[in-house]
Amino acid sequence: MTATQTQIKHEVKDLSLAALGRQRIEWAGREMPVLRQIRERFAKEKPFAGIRLVACCHVTTETAHLAIALKEGGADALLIASNPLSTQDDVAACLVADYGISVYAIKGEDNDTYHRHVQIALDHKPNIIIDDGSDVVATLIQERPNQIGDLIGTTEETTTGIVRLRAMFRDGVLTFPAMNVNDADTKHFFDNRYGTGQSTLDGIIRATNILLAGKSIVVAGYGWCGKGTALRARGMGANVIVTEIDPTKAIEAVMDGFLVMPMDEAAAQGDIFITVTGNKHVIRGEHFDAMKDGAIVCNSGHFDIEIDLKALASRASEVKTVRSFTQEYRLNNNKSVIVLGEGRLINLAAAEGHPSAVMDMSFANQALASEYLVKNQGKLEAGIHSIPTEVDKDIARLKLQAMGINIDSLTPDQTEYINSWTSGT
Numbered sequence: 001m002t003a004t005q006t007q008i009k010h011e012v013k014d015l016s017l018a019a020l021g022r023q024r025i026e027w028a029g030r031e032m033p034v035l036r037q038i039r040e041r042f043a044k045e046k047p048f049a050g051i052r053l054v055a056c057c058h059v060t061t062e063t064a065h066l067a068i069a070l071k072e073g074g075a076d077a078l079l080i081a082s083n084p085l086s087t088q089d090d091v092a093a094c095l096v097a098d099y100g101i102s103v104y105a106i107k108g109e110d111n112d113t114y115h116r117h118v119q120i121a122l123d124h125k126p127n128i129i130i131d132d133g134s135d136v137v138a139t140l141i142q143e144r145p146n147q148i149g150d151l152i153g154t155t156e157e158t159t160t161g162i163v164r165l166r167a168m169f170r171d172g173v174l175t176f177p178a179m180n181v182n183d184a185d186t187k188h189f190f191d192n193r194y195g196t197g198q199s200t201l202d203g204i205i206r207a208t209n210i211l212l213a214g215k216s217i218v219v220a221g222y223g224w225c226g227k228g229t230a231l232r233a234r235g236m237g238a239n240v241i242v243t244e245i246d247p248t249k250a251i252e253a254v255m256d257g258f259l260v261m262p263m264d265e266a267a268a269q270g271d272i273f274i275t276v277t278g279n280k281h282v283i284r285g286e287h288f289d290a291m292k293d294g295a296i297v298c299n300s301g302h303f304d305i306e307i308d309l310k311a312l313a314s315r316a317s318e319v320k321t322v323r324s325f326t327q328e329y330r331l332n333n334n335k336s337v338i339v340l341g342e343g344r345l346i347n348l349a350a351a352e353g354h355p356s357a358v359m360d361m362s363f364a365n366q367a368l369a370s371e372y373l374v375k376n377q378g379k380l381e382a383g384i385h386s387i388p389t390e391v392d393k394d395i396a397r398l399k400l401q402a403m404g405i406n407i408d409s410l411t412p413d414q415t416e417y418i419n420s421w422t423s424g425t
């Protein structure tokens with residue numbers, strides 16, 4: 001063990017995995033040019049000097065680049081996992097051993113360990129919290145209200161986390177600024193749609209090696225993540241059924257060419273079910289009863305609440321692990337249902353999460369939102385703030401530039417026209 005490894009506080013699986021982690025982190029960096037530029041600027045300007053920062057994220061090769069950028073920007077950074085199954089142990093090892101970042105994350109950690117790590121994160125007395133699902137912020141508010149005074153603000157990565165922050169604001173307990181990274185255009189258009197779309201199918205394929213062509217795939221939820229998943233499933237030759245509770249999104253799904261029906265009907269038709277709604281028990285007892293023998297169910301929403309696994313277990317005479325991340329529930333009705341990744345987000349449990357090219361923009365938003373909070377300390381009202389449009393557009397411009405794609409700009413005549421109201425028909 002090197003001096004660095006012994007000094008940096010951590011709980012990771014095995015520090016000897018660091019070399020593999022480093023190789024994979026470097027590979028991911030090839031597709032993350034925007035975050036690289038931000039990191040280079042941070043290294044010079046040190047916007048986080050003196051700032052204690054906690055990041056609760058999926059510990060992946062992409063998150064590694066965010067953590068390194070924040071550390072080079074001067075942050076006293078501590079990283080914990082935002083899900084018990086999403087940690088890449090080699091990445092966690094490399095961040096501790098090679099970059100001197102405190103990491104508390106082990107793939108497969110139990111719920112108690114997960115919550116203990118949230119407490120360790122709060123023991124760090126953060127000034128900035130980068131959250132993914134809002135667990136750290138919710139715990140701060142509920143269990144450590146005396147530490148809220150230390151906090152400059154938080155940034156939130158996911159739709160689920162934003163829904164929770166809105167509920168906190170309604171209840172009058174969100175007494176500090178929260179930057180809404182999820183709703184930045186350069187985040188959800190790409191990460192939620194193309195990232196979730198590709199990585200969810202990647203997770204299903206890695207877990208099962210199943211052919212998707214010709215299968216009936218039921219996608220529950222037609223938000224950005226559901227749209228991406230349905231689109232990519234169709235691209236693989238599946239017949240896609242969408243279920244929704246929102247009438248407008250349901251029309252959108254119909255006009256995008258998908259079959260739309262309630263889960264009660266879809267249950268008997270699907271070969272594979274993917275939940276991406278953010279709500280609980282989207283697939284429940286009566287749906288399992290109606291499913292075909294061998295139906296596969298999985299979730300790509302943030303929490304493991306979308307599939308009612310208790311209801312499934314109560315119908316099962318036997319549960320058997322048949323492949324990694326793949327469990328067969330043999331039901332009392334003589335059929336079986338296959339559950340992937342214990343109902344946790346399958347794209348990170350069985351695959352590697354969203355590809356680096358989209359996380360480049362998501363984490364550019366995280367890095368710049370954190371900097372914005374520090375620069376505007378004391379000036380922002382309590383509540384949820386959008387990412388400033390200039391920041392969002394700058395990230396898009398940098399991404400396009402890195403992709404080598406040029407676009408048009410307005411002529412002076414067009415600028416004048418678009419800003420005037422006097423000339424019509």
Ligand code: ADE
Pocket residue numbers: 057058059060061062063195348352353354355356359
């Ligand atoms: N969320 C989804 N994919 C991710 C990834 N690759 N890294 C971090 N967070 C993610």
